[in-house]
Amino acid sequence: MAASHSNAPIPDLRIVPAEHIHPHEEHDPQRSIPLIEQLKRAEFITNPPIVSPVDDRGHYVILDGANRCYSFQYLGYAQILVQVIAYESGYVELDNWHHIIGGWDVDEFLKQVRKMPDMEIIDGHQPQAVAHVYCRDGRVLALRAPVSSTHERNETLCSIVRIYQQHAKLHRTAMNDPHANWDMFPDGSAMVVFPRYQPQDIIAAARYKSFLPPGVSRHIVHGRALSVNYPLELLRDEHTSLEEKNTSLKVWIQGKMANRQVRYYAEATYQFGEYE
Known part of the structure; x- marks a missing residue:
């Protein structure tokens, strides 16, 4: 049964080891070099990369956000906030740029x-x-x-x-x-x-x-999380376990939902001000 794109599920946001996410495309230096400089000054991660599970050992393929993932890894981040969605969920379409x-x-x-x-x-x-x-x-x-x-x-x-x-x-x-x-x-x-x-x-x-x-594959993800603005200092924290970080993330998301700070747009949109 085809998924209804007018009612996508709440984004599955997780903090995962950087070494467990794998690109399917080369990164673009024209985008990643300025992005690295922006991330050096940034306080928040705005739009988490989109990944899909590829095995039962917690490894993922990057569907969208190869330059973001490369930039975080270049800057030494051991863990990255991502949005997880299964290819076969019915909410992912593969097209071309x-x-x-x-x-x-x-x-x-x-x-x-x-x-x-x-x-x-x-x-x-x-x-x-x-x-x-x-x-x-x-x-x-x-x-x-x-x-x-x-x-x-x-x-x-x-x-x-x-x-x-x-x-x-x-x-x-x-x-x-x-x-x-x-x-x-x-x-x-x-x-x-x-x-x-x-x-x-x-x-x-x-x-x-x-x-x-x-920039050839184009994944259209229904229910994509944008403008999340999760604090980067929480990702960089070396004294908190991955499990504890994900527990804190869940509480943080629950707070956003409770305070009506999350809104779902079913229609296709153009977002201005993107950096990647």
Whole structure:
């Protein structure tokens, strides 16, 4: 029976060991570097990463928040506040982000792509392409490489994305219409569209460290916890056990609920002021 997205459950917030959460994608230095600097000054964790259990030993795959998790681990946090939700709950949808290449000429990008071993650039759509490039000037190009597995495809896509990560600004967009994206991103020279993934691909990428490029998988979580603002000093506390921390977290959440400081929005929203 499909879950009702108009009545999502209360978020399952937990404090878990940082070493027990595993990425399925590479982190994005364009986002993680400024995020690290912000977290150095922050007093609260605002939006907890979203994770899903992958075994019965307390390990999780990161569905959303790879840059946040990387940043916390970089800063030496041994434990992280996360929102736990099962992939099979009915409240998680897997979609894709597209990438907008900003502030860099698309032909310079294509010149670099042609240097990749066994890479072909073909006009038009190709069903076996590892990615498609929609150029601002109207060209549609297929990037084709001899890959025989999702693991090989991920490696190739990571190499492609690293090219424009180093030279351009990487914007993410959920809009499929290139023209709408040119209006939204005036510096955009091209939109890169990736193949779709399945949940088992995400779990395998985390388990075998066969990472996707940053910002390709897009997990839509119904009932996502935002603006939690949990004190970071409570996460950093080295004198309190993990069990005690989670007990205190539960009491803290109960207090928020009792004081009517938690509100559920069933409709899709845009939130301004995000840092990741």
